[in-house]
Amino acid sequence: RAMSGEEDTEAHQGSGGGGDGGDGTNSSIKLLVSNKAVGQVIGKGGAMISQIKEASGAHIKISSTGEFFPGTQERVVLATGSLNAVLTATQLVTAEVAKNQAAAQAELLGAGEIAGDEMVLSVALPGAACGLVIGKGGERINILREQCSCKIHMQSKEKAVPGVEERLVTMTGESSSVQMALEKIILLMSEDGAVHYDNPTTNYAQSSAYPSLAFNPRTVPGNVTAANQGSLLSSMDQMQVQIRLGVPENQVGNLVGKGGSTIKEIIALCGAQVKLSQKGEVVPGTQNRIVTVTGNTLSSSYAHMLILQRVPETVQLP
Secondary structure (H helix, E strand, O other), rough: OOOOOOOOOOOOOOOOOOOOOOOOEEEEEEEEEEEHHHHHHHHHHHHHHHHHHHOOOEEEEOOOOOOOOOOOOOOEEEEEEEEEHHHHHHHHHHHHHHHHHHHHHHHOOEEEEEOOOOOEEEEEEEEEHHHHHHHHHHHHHHHHHHOOOOOOEEHHHHHOOOOEEEEEEEEEEEEHHHHHHHHHHHHHHHOOOOOOOOOOOOOOOOOOEEEEOOOOOOOOOOOHHHHHHHHHHHHHHHHHEEEEEEHHHHHHHHHHHHHHHHHHHHHHHHHOOEOOOOOEEOOOOOOOOEEEEEEHHHHHHHHHHHHHHHOOOEEEOO
């Protein structure tokens, strides 16, 4: 059943797959995917998403263009069906996302620089599932990190979106490691059997406009009351801005990270686009490469903050 905001025509997702896959259970998972990566997942004329649905037997819904998980610029890919169907679907979707990130990384690094196999993937988990993943005293999440050889970051309750009973888990590592971590998280939810999404759709139209990640403005301008604060933040969230920064050539490695891992993580966490100029393309009269950050007010500001944390010598350009 599709709600307003869920694409069916563009991605040919109306009724697709979702049999029991032989295990008789019912599972679901929400992946956060950039707009460009969604295009690769859908494929020309919906060919790729049709293949994924046919191969997995899962129902797959993708949020509409311009409709993102609150506080990010990531669209939601929801896979539902039997456990086997969801595991297969997420593996296939993640493979397409990895290809897209690799291509974007190659473009970012430029000619002569070798792109790594690292990727970043975020999933939105029901609040009740977060305790399963973390485990007592963080024991389970530490075991997952060790078993899968990847970074796994759980969004804190304080940084979650008010009114949204979901928190983000972000995985960073080689694509095979990220796929393994995702599979183990889905299996944990399935084995528990009691966790489910309060919102089983890709639509968050009624959610709060607060950002869902670490950037939380503590002050707002003017005479802002509780009654109009939400509308102010909503308008801020929709305003598109571009920030140009200069990063010293000898500090570019700190920003990009091994195989592009650091800059990918920044993009995944803030939801803004971050582009680095090619080698030799510098601010006139300096040795500073140009970093262009594009996104809404909140995501762009958050990206700027993260870049400054990694490269304090960064300067803002006119």
